[in-house]
Amino acid sequence: MSTTPEQLYNFGFIDEDSKREVRRQILKAIALPGHQVPFASRDLPIARGWGTGGLQITMAIIDANDILKVIDQGDDESVNAVNLRRLLQRTTGVTTTVDTTAASIIQTRHRIPEEPMRRDQILVLQVPMVDPLRWVEPNLERATVMHGESDYGRMWVYMYESVVKAGDLRIATQYPVIVAGRYMMDTTPIPRWDVMRLHNAEALFLFGAGREKRIYAVPPYTTIEPLQFEDFRFKTEFVAGQICARCGAQDTFLTSHFVVDTTNPAGGYWRTSCSDTSFCDKRVLVNTTNQEAPQ
Amino acid sequence: MTAPTWILQASGLNKQYGPGCPRCQQFTGPAHNNSQCPICNTVHACVDAGFTLHQGEVLGIVGESGSGKSTLLQMVNLATPADSGHIWYREPRTPDAEPVDLLQMDAYRSRHFRNDRLGIVYQRPELGLNMRFTVGGNVAEKLLLANWRHVGNIRARIRELMEQTELPPERIDDAPHTFSGGMLQRVQIAKALSSSPSLLLLDEVTSGLDLSVQARVLDLIRRIQWEQQMTMLLVSHDLGVIKQLARRTIVMKNGHIVESGLTDQILEDPQHPYTQLLVSSAL
Numbered sequence A: 001m002s003t004t005p006e007q008l009y010n011f012g013f014i015d016e017d018s019k020r021e022v023r024r025q026i027l028k029a030i031a032l033p034g035h036q037v038p039f040a041s042r043d044l045p046i047a048r049g050w051g052t053g054g055l056q057i058t059m060a061i062i063d064a065n066d067i068l069k070v071i072d073q074g075d076d077e078s079v080n081a082v083n084l085r086r087l088l089q090r091t092t093g094v095t096t097t098v099d100t101t102a103a104s105i106i107q108t109r110h111r112i113p114e115e116p117m118r119r120d121q122i123l124v125l126q127v128p129m130v131d132p133l134r135w136v137e138p139n140l141e142r143a144t145v146m147h148g149e150s151d152y153g154r155m156w157v158y159m160y161e162s163v164v165k166a167g168d169l170r171i172a173t174q175y176p177v178i179v180a181g182r183y184m185m186d187t188t189p190i191p192r193w194d195v196m197r198l199h200n201a202e203a204l205f206l207f208g209a210g211r212e213k214r215i216y217a218v219p220p221y222t223t224i225e226p227l228q229f230e231d232f233r234f235k236t237e238f239v240a241g242q243i244c245a246r247c248g249a250q251d252t253f254l255t256s257h258f259v260v261d262t263t264n265p266a267g268g269y270w271r272t273s274c275s276d277t278s279f280c281d282k283r284v285l286v287n288t289t290n291q292e293a294p295q
Numbered sequence B: 001m002t003a004p005t006w007i008l009q010a011s012g013l014n015k016q017y018g019p020g021c022p023r024c025q026q027f028t029g030p031a032h033n034n035s036q037c038p039i040c041n042t043v044h045a046c047v048d049a050g051f052t053l054h055q056g057e058v059l060g061i062v063g064e065s066g067s068g069k070s071t072l073l074q075m076v077n078l079a080t081p082a083d084s085g086h087i088w089y090r091e092p093r094t095p096d097a098e099p100v101d102l103l104q105m106d107a108y109r110s111r112h113f114r115n116d117r118l119g120i121v122y123q124r125p126e127l128g129l130n131m132r133f134t135v136g137g138n139v140a141e142k143l144l145l146a147n148w149r150h151v152g153n154i155r156a157r158i159r160e161l162m163e164q165t166e167l168p169p170e171r172i173d174d175a176p177h178t179f180s181g182g183m184l185q186r187v188q189i190a191k192a193l194s195s196s197p198s199l200l201l202l203d204e205v206t207s208g209l210d211l212s213v214q215a216r217v218l219d220l221i222r223r224i225q226w227e228q229q230m231t232m233l234l235v236s237h238d239l240g241v242i243k244q245l246a247r248r249t250i251v252m253k254n255g256h257i258v259e260s261g262l263t264d265q266i267l268e269d270p271q272h273p274y275t276q277l278l279v280s281s282a283l
Helices: A016-031 A052-061 A079-092 A140-148 A152-166 A277-291 B068-074 B107-117 B134-146 B151-164 B181-193 B212-230 B237-246 B263-268 B274-280
Strands: A067-072 A103-108 A124-126 A176-179 A184-187 A204-209 A215-220 A224-226 A253-258 A267-274 B006-018 B043-054 B058-063 B085-089 B118-121 B199-203 B229-237 B248-253 B256-262
Touching: A016 A052, A016 A204, A016 A215, A052 A079, A052 A103, A052 A124, A052 A204, A052 A215, A079 A103, A140 B107, A152 B134, A152 B151, A176 B134, A267 A277, B006 B068, B006 B229, B043 B068, B043 B085, B043 B229, B043 B256, B058 B068, B058 B237, B068 B085, B068 B199, B068 B229, B107 B118, B118 B181, B134 B151, B134 B181, B151 B181, B181 B212, B212 B237, B229 B237, B237 B263, B237 B274, B248 B263, B248 B274, B256 B263, B256 B274, B263 B274
Parallel strands: A067 A103, A103 A124, A124 A204, B058 B229, B058 B248, B118 B199, B199 B229
Antiparallel strands: A176 A184, A176 A224, A204 A215, A253 A267, B006 B043, B006 B085, B248 B256
């Protein structure tokens, strides 16, 4: 019987001691929602910054019976998502899916799937920058003390300056939030559209930053408060009149891309479509077969 | 007539940088004109310092560079932890309440105390201001820490404070580096006053400013003190500044308080040889 190279590795690639260490830090992160817990980030066969934090969390928690979904920018078929899925699938042998409702673990970068997540699901987010205070306090030691003392005045000044300079809260991504009334947390590069979907959600959200060696978590039913002023409220992205060119959705997070006209080099046009491709596919299917639309 | 109530009472404050050794006392102090032990190299920045500060009073701390006056101020500001001693604080708004020892507070409470009850103005504006934020943002910081969450109200209060400190309110959104040295000191004063503190700490506020600007800043401090009956702790090496603002003065040398009393008394009849030298060289 021949052995594939992947079968020579441990289940989930990293060794059991490393997984145990990651799981211990995950438990601590769940006990202290929003608090950044350091962990010994291991070397992986992908470069740091390509999702090694999220990958190590997934590798530490995944079980042979899990059903895995991996997305990048909401897309199941992007290069990053395909490669991470292939690595996890080959080193664990778990079943993979593109259907959000069928998955037990979803690893993601940039998006929370459009379909509401259930209490038996875990969303693992790949995090590039863990600390919202990095914008106002580059010194890690001082920022840690600021977190310890809930000293978030300077971050509020950052928000105030945003209003003064731009006329509104112009933070497109990595929007700072207060978790469970205590720690300030960076919401990773998820768009503002997804920020409030963390609030009192049923699922467990785990955030992993491999390069910065930090894990943090938003447990189920945890309050999330975005930083906002009484006269300048937190708003999600919305462009009136934009709809998905495929499924016609107006109630999802849309992305735009340029469609090249192959017959006319000067031609082409911008098209918007759902960022969550599997959700969009489901709606397209419903539209064509008149099935019940996904919620 | 009742005696004015004290709001701050410090006693036995010590701060040393280094391990210390049994012979430190033998070789340091004003008598040896040295605060660093030649055996163990420990610097005794502040030794057994104490004072009482009454409500609405301005207390001056004077001394040469390295005498420990800024260390003492930073201990009161809870920015430098004291090795030993007590700083009792009595809230002027609730004079019947029990005094609290500021040095026994945990980090979280002391940070809140520092923000709500203390205001500080440094000699170097970059210590008190964040040069990456606008002037308005700098003044807003204490308001935001005190849970002000309405940008319109915050900006109205900043403008009010800017007027109060003789700064042009229309420059609320300008960067600090576009302001002159004297103006930056006034921005620091506006920031310090924003939370209506019980105690204002002034660390060499006029050093490095030219004479006319110095006079303007001093006039402003005097006016604020007069109008708001503000309690102030003023550190300066300039006896002229102390003379203009402080009712009482303590003189420090090599980490020790060598003399204290009414400012007029100290200036007219200095007792300690060091104070005599200081007064004779200043006048």
